[in-house]
Every structure is written in structure tokens, then in C-alpha cells.
Amino acid sequence: xxxxxxxxxxxxxxxxxxxxxxxxxxxxxxxxxxDGAEGFEGFELLRPTDGRGTWLVITxxxxxxxxxxxxxxRAAREPRPTVRRVSDAPGPAAFLTDRGxxxxxxxxSEYWSFEVADGPGAGAS
Numbered sequence: 643x644x645x646x647x648x649x650x651x652x653x654x655x656x657x658x659x660x661x662x663x664x665x666x667x668x669x670x671x672x673x674x675x676x677d678g679a680e681g682f683e684g685f686e687l688l689r690p691t692d693g694r695g696t697w698l699v700i701t702x703x704x705x706x707x708x709x710x711x712x713x714x715x716r717a718a719r720e721p722r723p724t725v726r727r728v729s730d731a732p733g734p735a736a737f738l739t740d741r742g743x744x745x746x747x748x749x750x751s752e753y754w755s756f757e758v759a760d761g762p763g764a765g766a767s
Contacts, residue, residue: 648683649709652754653699662689665697676701681708
């Protein structure tokens with residue numbers, strides 16, 4: 643019996659106060675872009691309601707292999723500019739593209755990786 647763990651990826655995005663509507667608009671424009679990926683289980687964009695400036699993008703995948711396959715597919719089809727960190731402090735210039743442009747509307751972003759440890763989605767055979 644093989645145990646399959648749901649892979650959860652969270653992108654914690656620090657957004658300047660005026661950037662939230664733009665971030666939500668950009669995600670709305672891409673709605674459904676990942677839906678057909680093998681092993682994709684769901685997506686949520688969470689807007690903070692407690693005064694924080696950090697939004698969360700949460701995706702769920704059947705397992706790590708499904709997520710990695712999608713990452714490889716996306717990287718091959720959606721080239722992105724090289725991003726470099728220019729400051730340890732979150733802020734508008736914390737990250738710049740290879741062209742020296744600030745990443746907007748995002749001021750700072752971290753990727754978090756989780757799997758379900760307990761509860762109904764903890765594993766399947």
C-alpha cells in the first residue's frame with residue numbers, strides 16, 4: 643500500500659497598501675490557468691483581513707510529483723525574468739528583475755511548502 647500525501651504550496655506575498663486590488667486583478671485574469679494540470683486539486687488567493695500586508699496564494703496538489711511536473715511544464719512555457727534580492731528588509735525595492743525593475747505590486751514574496759500531517763486529507767492509499 644502506497645501512502646500519497648497532498649502537497650501544499652503557499653506563496654506568502656507582501657503587498658504595498660495600494661497594491662492589493664492590482665494583485666487580485668492579476669490573479670483573476672489567470673483564473674483556471676492551472677485547473678487542467680495533472681494532480682492539481684485547488685487554488686485560493688487569501689486577502690488579509692487583520693491589517694497585515696501579506697496575502698497568501700495556496701495551491702494543493704495530489705502529491706509532490708504532480709507539483710514538480712507542473713513546475714517543469716510552467717518553467718518551460720512561461721519564461722520569467724531573473725529576480726534578485728537587493729535587500730533583507732521587505733519593501734518596494736526588496737526584489738528587482740534582471741532589468742533592474744522592481745517587482746510590482748509585490749514588495750516581497752516567500753514560498754512555503756507543506757503536506758497534510760493530520761485530518762481527512764492526511765493521506766490516501
